[in-house]
Each structure stands twice: as structure tokens, then as C-alpha cells.
Amino acid sequence: MSAVTQTTPAAAEAAPEREWRPPSYWPFVVPALVVVLAVIVFPWLFTIWMSLNQWKVGSPTTFVGLANYVRLPSDPRFVEAVGHTILYTALSVLLPLIFGTLAAVVFHAKFPGRGFLRGIFIMPMMATPVAIALVWTMMFHPQLGVLNYLLSLVGLPPQLWVFHPGTVIPSLVLVETWQWTPLVMLIVLGGLAAIPTEPYESAQIDGAGVWQMFRYITLPLITPFLFIAGMIRMIDAVKSFDIIFAITQGGPGSASETINLYLYSVAFIYYDLGYGSAIAVVFFLLIVAMAAMMLHLRQRTLWTEIGGGA
Amino acid sequence: MSLRQILGKIGLWFAVFVIVSPAILFFLWMASLSLKFEVDNAAYPPVFFPERIAWKNYADVLASNRFLTYFVNSLIVTGSATGLAMLVGVPAGYGIARMAAHKSAIVILIARITPGLSYLIPLFLLFQWLGLLGTLVPQIIIHLVVTVPIVIWIMIGYFETTPLELEEAALIDGATRWQVFRHVALPIARPGLAVAFILAVIFSWNNFVFGIVLAGRETRTLPVAVYNMISFDQLSWGPLAAAALIVTFPVLLLTVLAQRQIVAGLTAGAVKGG
Numbered sequence: 001m002s003a004v005t006q007t008t009p010a011a012a013e014a015a016p017e018r019e020w021r022p023p024s025y026w027p028f029v030v031p032a033l034v035v036v037l038a039v040i041v042f043p044w045l046f047t048i049w050m051s052l053n054q055w056k057v058g059s060p061t062t063f064v065g066l067a068n069y070v071r072l073p074s075d076p077r078f079v080e081a082v083g084h085t086i087l088y089t090a091l092s093v094l095l096p097l098i099f100g101t102l103a104a105v106v107f108h109a110k111f112p113g114r115g116f117l118r119g120i121f122i123m124p125m126m127a128t129p130v131a132i133a134l135v136w137t138m139m140f141h142p143q144l145g146v147l148n149y150l151l152s153l154v155g156l157p158p159q160l161w162v163f164h165p166g167t168v169i170p171s172l173v174l175v176e177t178w179q180w181t182p183l184v185m186l187i188v189l190g191g192l193a194a195i196p197t198e199p200y201e202s203a204q205i206d207g208a209g210v211w212q213m214f215r216y217i218t219l220p221l222i223t224p225f226l227f228i229a230g231m232i233r234m235i236d237a238v239k240s241f242d243i244i245f246a247i248t249q250g251g252p253g254s255a256s257e258t259i260n261l262y263l264y265s266v267a268f269i270y271y272d273l274g275y276g277s278a279i280a281v282v283f284f285l286l287i288v289a290m291a292a293m294m295l296h297l298r299q300r301t302l303w304t305e306i307g308g309g310a
Numbered sequence: 311m312s313l314r315q316i317l318g319k320i321g322l323w324f325a326v327f328v329i330v331s332p333a334i335l336f337f338l339w340m341a342s343l344s345l346k347f348e349v350d351n352a353a354y355p356p357v358f359f360p361e362r363i364a365w366k367n368y369a370d371v372l373a374s375n376r377f378l379t380y381f382v383n384s385l386i387v388t389g390s391a392t393g394l395a396m397l398v399g400v401p402a403g404y405g406i407a408r409m410a411a412h413k414s415a416i417v418i419l420i421a422r423i424t425p426g427l428s429y430l431i432p433l434f435l436l437f438q439w440l441g442l443l444g445t446l447v448p449q450i451i452i453h454l455v456v457t458v459p460i461v462i463w464i465m466i467g468y469f470e471t472t473p474l475e476l477e478e479a480a481l482i483d484g485a486t487r488w489q490v491f492r493h494v495a496l497p498i499a500r501p502g503l504a505v506a507f508i509l510a511v512i513f514s515w516n517n518f519v520f521g522i523v524l525a526g527r528e529t530r531t532l533p534v535a536v537y538n539m540i541s542f543d544q545l546s547w548g549p550l551a552a553a554a555l556i557v558t559f560p561v562l563l564l565t566v567l568a569q570r571q572i573v574a575g576l577t578a579g580a581v582k583g584g
Contacts, residue, residue, distance in 0.1 A: 024487060028405030029414075031398040032462060039433070039454050040421050046432035106325045117326060119569030123333050126565040126572065128516045130533040131554035134540060135340045138547055146339060146356050178332055183576065190577045239425045242518045246537055260425055267431050268523050280428035287423050 047277045055274035068278035077254060078279065081262040084169065085238060088258055091173040092180070092237035093230055099177065100184025100229065101222070105214070107185060108192040122182040129179070133246035136175050137162070140247070162248050165255035172256055175243050180236065184229040191225030192218070231294050238287055259283050337562070343551035344368070351547040367552040377553070379528065380535040386446055387531055388514040391453030395461045395510050400503065403465025404491055415466060418459045426519045429455050434523060448524045449531065456517060457510040464509065464575055468502025469495065505575035508568050512561050532557040 051068055055061045072078050107118060124132065139147050140161035148158040161171040199217045208216075241260045244250065250257035250265070257265075263283060267276030342358055343351060344367055350360045371377055406414055429452060437448040472495060480490045496503075521534035530538065536553050565572060 025405040025409045027487075028401040028491065029409075029411075032402030032458065035394075035398050035454055035458055036417060036421075039429070039451060039458070040417070040424075043429045043432040044424070046435075047428055050432065103329045106322070106329055109322055111322060111326065115569060116566070117330055118573065119566040120333055121330050122569065122572065122576075123337065123562055123565050126512055126516075126561055127337075128518075128533055128536075128554075128558040128561055130516075130518045130537050131558040132336070132340075134536060134550060134554045135336070135343065137540070138343060138551070139339070144352055144354060144356075149354070149356050178336070182333075186573055186577050235423055241426070245522075246518070246540070260427060263425070263427050264519075267427070268434075273431055273435070277428075277431055280425065280431065284424055284428060287425070291423060 047280050050274055051277035051281050053274045055272075055277070057271035057273065061274070064274070068275045069282070071275065072278065072282060077257070077262060078259075080254060081257050081259045084256060085258040085260075088169055088173060088176075088240065088256075089234060089237045091170070092176045092240070093233045095173065095177040096181045096184045096233055097226060097230055099181045101188050101226065103181060103185040104188035104192055104222075105218070107189055122186065124179045125182045129242035130246050132179070133175070133243050136243075137247050140171060162256070163252060165252055168248060168252065168256045172244055172247065175247070176237060176240060179243070180233060184233060187229040187232070188222055188225050191222040195221045227294070227297070231291060234290060234294065235287060238290070259286075340551055340555055343547055344555050345552075346548055348546055348548060364548055367548040368556070370549050371553045371556060377535065380530050380532050383446060383525075383529060384515060384531040384533075387449045387453055388511055390446075390450045391457045391514045392507060392510045394450075395454060395457035396503070396507060399458050399461030399506070400465050400496075400499075401491065403462045403467075404469045404495055404499075406462070407466050407469035415463070418463050421455070421459045422463075426455070430520060430523050437524065443524070444526050444529065446529050449520060449529065452520045452524065453514045453517060455520075456513050460510050460513060461506045464506040465499070465502055468499045468505075472498045501571070501574075504568075505571045508564060508571055509575045512564065512572075515561060516558075 052063060052065060053061045054064045054067070103121070107114065107121070139145050140163070142148060142158060142160050142163060145161070147161065151158060159167055159171075162168045195218065199221075200213055203213050203217060238258075239260055240258065241264070244256055244258060244261055245264070248256045250261040259279065260283070263276055263279045266272050266279060339358075342360075345363050345365070346357065346360045347362060347364045347366075350357045350362075350364075405411075433448070433452055437443050437451075442448050476498075477490050477494050480494050481487070485493070516533065517531075518533040518537065521531045522537065525531065525534050536550075536557050539550055539553055
């Protein structure tokens with residue numbers, strides 16, 4: 001092996017040197033580049049263009065500049081949707097992070113059937129969202145649902161769950177948490193696997209308890225992974241659509257209408273494509289801003305090391 | 311084994327039980343709902359194990375010829391979108407890894423961040439203009455938004471870890487770059503291919519948002535068909551739950567069988583479509 005690598009530069013100084021230049025790999029990338037340009041980059045650019053137009057299906061389009069964007073802050077439904085999105089996202093990041101970390105600590109232990117049980121544990125996030133939303137809707141049913149029955153077993157009063165404006169967002173977050181805790185668990189589990197055993201050994205000698213070891217050794221060392229998990233969770237939660245749409249359609253009233261749901265209504269129920277595009281652009285910028293903000297909380301190297309470079 | 315160790319063991323199994331039970335109980339309840347007659351599904355307190363099992367729910371769902379159409383639609387859309395994504399995405403992942411063009415991966419990251427709906431508006435217009443609505447083509451194309459980034463992302467990761475020495479040796483022996491890719495790099499990356507393929511299939515199969523806008527009566531995929539059952543099929547829970555379970559069963563099976571690949575893929579890039 002070493003003979004080969006040593007003779008390569010020596011034996012063929014000039015020609016292969018040039019042949020090794022990156023551009024020769026372009027033919028591999030071109031087909032994907034065409035696809036990405038067509039189905040990903042073109043929609044981005046076209047959305048920006050549409051957002052500058054009055055563009056309704058069935059009526060002529062006119063260029064209106066930034067009028068669609070100006071309309072946003074004074075649209076009460078949009079402002080309300082932003083509030084719902086922030087609440088929904090905050091809860092859907094925090095709860096899976098907490099439960100996912102606990103689950104990861106448990107799954108880090110060695111026990112028979114660990115792989116199989118891990119497979120079971122990640123089933124909620126791989127299952128078809130619409131299918132599980134359907135079953136959750138049945139479980140939320142105030143009279144016949146199994147959740148109210150379970151509450152009655154522990155002596156709690158029945159709830160209206162997704163059928164009451166006050167409880168609809170927490171109820172949806174319950175589904176989201178159930179669904180996405182496994183992803184946090186997997187990421188944190190990766191972090192736990194990377195921790196060396198020495199700190200624990202010396203801590204044990206020093207007489208540290210289980211909680212102290214978790215608090216002062218495990219937690220600091222898995223923080224980068226928690227951060228990555230939180231970031232991914234935030235990006236997904238803010239865009240959450242299937243679960244909310246299939247369970248409540250944004251209701252009751254508009255109590256669970258997030259930006260994404262409102263965007264759907266504007267674009268594909270009212271067919272106001274220009275305004276919808278403006279919402280899409282602002283929504284995208286909002287996600288990027290939130291992601292950038294989180295990135296700045298941590299050094300960039302972390303992201304490229306663990307998330308981006310993988 | 312000391313008492314302390316035994317207690318630790320019991321505690322561990324208790325913790326495992328608590329953690330896994332929400333998933334297990336949910337899917338068992340789903341199965342229970344799908345196997346009960348209306349009387350049992352409407353009973354309070356709820357019946358977990360019915361006296362009579364309603365296999366009829368499954369028979370009803372499978373017997374409706376629409377369902378078969380939707381199943382075939384799902385197969386075509388997911389199959390084509392995954393196949394095309396592998397076709398263009400695997401070489402692209404190889405090219406990007408070998409060129410060390412890490413900056414190009416940013417496009418993939420941004421695609422990952424972009425909400426699925428913002429692809430829908432322009433592509434919906436484009437398909438309308440091309441007269442493609444009413445066929446499966448729009449859905450196949452838009453599912454590429456999900457599958458292509460997954461495949462490229464995972465393959466970059468895999469090709470970066472495969473050894474260069476073999477490829478260099480093959481090049482010196484006069485192989486073309488394509489031959490090196492085909493006969494040296496690709497066979498080594500087979501585990502990566504499996505990961506990319508499985509995840510692309512699952513996320514395409516599960517996709518819902520593209521279908522509700524682009525699918526007509528004849529072109530629905532299974533998730534869209536199940537959603538439409540809620541709105542039109544009154545409130546009979548048994549057949550609904552049966553349909554939901556049929557839709558998601560292939561994915562659940564794949565998850566348990568290929569959990570190692572799925573975990574590897576998800577933790578490598580933590581990709582998710584949509």
C-alpha cells in the first residue's frame with residue numbers, strides 16, 4: 001500500500017497531477033445538479049418572484065413590489081399564527097430533549113434485546129404521520145377516547161384535548177413529543193458512546209453519586225449533542241404540518257393554526273399564491289434566523305464536526 | 311451477584327419498560343382498534359381484547375378496489391422517486407466527496423430547512439402549466455425534493471470514509487473514473503447504499519403534504535387516501551384504524567428489521583424529509 005502511494009507522485013509527476021484536479025469529477029455531479037436546480041433551486045427563486053406579485057389563480061398577475069410583505073404585520077391571522085408557532089416549537093423542542101436524554105441514558109446501558117427494543121422505540125418517528133395522527137384523534141375523543149379513560153383511572157377529570165382552544169396546542173405537542181423523542185435519544189446516544197470511561201472511574205473513587213456523575217460529567221460532555229438535537233428539533237417542529245393538519249386542520253377555530261398551516265390555507269384554499277409566497281419567504285427567513293441564532297450560541301466548528309460534516 | 315447489582319438490574323428493566331411502553335402501547339391500541347367491531351370500539355370503558363375479532367375491517371379495506379389503486383400509486387411514486395434519487399444522488403455524493411466540495415452540501419442543508427410547502431406553490435403552477443396534473447408525474451418529481459437530498463447527504467458521508475488507496479491503484483492501472491466508481495467505490499459503499507435507499511423509501515412513502523395538493527381522485531397515494539377516509543367515511547373507527555395500520559405497516563416492519571441501518575443513517579445526518 002505505502003509503495004503505491006509513494007510511487008504515485010514520483011513516477012508520474014506532471015500528468016496525473018493535473019488529472020487529480022477536482023473538475024474531473026463533475027460528470028458525477030451534473031445529473032444531480034440538474035435535478036436540484038429544477039426541483040429545489042428553481043422553486044426558491046420562483047417563490048421570491050411570485051411574492052412580489054399579486055398572483056391569484058384565475059385572475060391576471062400584476063407586479064406589486066413589496067405589498068404582500070407589507071400586508072403581513074397587519075394580518076391578525078398571520079400574527080396569531082406566529083404566536084402559535086413559537087409556543088408549539090418551544091414545547092416541541094424542550095420536551096423531547098428532556099425525555100430523549102433520559103431515554104438515551106437508559107439505552108446506553110447494556111441489556112439483552114437492546115437493538116430490538118431500540119427498533120421498537122424509534123417506531124413512532126418512522127411511522128406514517130397521517131396514520132398515527134388518525135389513531136391519536138381517536139384517542140383524544142372526549143367521550144370514547146382511551147386517554148380520558150386513562151385519566152379517570154388515576155382520578156383526573158376528563159379533558160377536551162384537541163377539541164378545546166386552551167388545550168389543543170399542548171395536546172398536539174404531546175403527539176409531537178411522542179413522535180420525536182426517539183430522534184433526540186439517538187443523537188444523545190451517539191454522544192454518550194463517545195464519552196470515555198475514565199472520568200467516571202475517578203469520580204467513583206472520589207465517592208460521587210449517580211446524580212452527581214450525570215450532572216457534572218455526562219451532561220457537560222453531551223451538551224454539544226443536545227445542542228444539535230435541539231437545533232434539528234427546532235427546524236422540524238417549526239415546520240410541523242402532517243400531525244396538526246390531520247388532527248385539527250388548525251382548529252378549533254384557528255387555535256392551533258401555525259404559520260405552515262396558514263400558509264397552506266392562503267395558497268391552496270384561497271389560492272392567493274402571491275401572498276402565500278410572501279409568507280413562505282418570511283417563514284423560511286424566520287427558520288434560518290432561528291437556526292443562525294442557535295448556531296451563534298455555539299462555535300461553528302461543532303456543527304461541521306458533528307452535524308454538517310457527517 | 312450482590313443485592314445492589316440485582317436491584318440495579320431490576321431498576322434498569324423497569325426504566326426500559328417505562329421508556330418503550332408509550333410506543334408499544336400505542337401500536338397495540340392501534341391494532342386493537344383495527345380488530346374490533348363498532349360495538350366494542352364505542353364501548354366505555356374501552357375494550358382492549360375484544361371477544362369477537364373483526365377481521366372484516368381489513369377485508370373491507372383491502373376489498374375496495376380504490377385502495378388497491380392507491381397502493382399501486384404509492385408504490386409507483388415511492389419507487390420512482392427513490393430510484394431516480396439513487397441514480398443521480400449516489401454518483402453526486404461520490405463526486406462531492408472526492409472533490410471535497412463541502413460547500414455544495416450547504417444547498418442540501420438549506421433544502422433540509424426549507425418548508426415543504428414552499429416547493430409546492432411554484433411547482434404546482436409549473437405542473438398546471440405543463441398539463442401534468444391528474445397524472446402521477448408531479449408527485450414523482452416533487453418527491454425528489456425529499457429523496458435526492460437524503461441520498462446525496464448520506465452518500466457523501468459514506469464515500470468520505472471509504473479508502474482512497476484502492477481507487478488510486480485502479481486509476482494507475484488505467485481504469486477510467488467511471489470504472490473506478492462502478493467497480494471499486496460502489497461495492498465498498500454498499501452499506502451506505504442500503505441506508506440511503508431505506509431512508510428515502512420511508513420518507514417518500516410517509517409523505518403527505520405534497521399529495522394533498524397534487525393528487526386527484528385517481529392519483530392519491532396511501533397517506534392521502536387515509537386522510538380522505540377521515541373526512542368521508544363517517545366515524546367507523548375499525549376500518550379507519552385498519553387502513554392506517556396497513557399504510558404504515560411496511561414502514562414499521564422495515565424499521566424493526568433494518569433498525570441498525572436506520573439508526574446509522576439518522577445519526578449521520580439526522581435527515582428528515584418534508
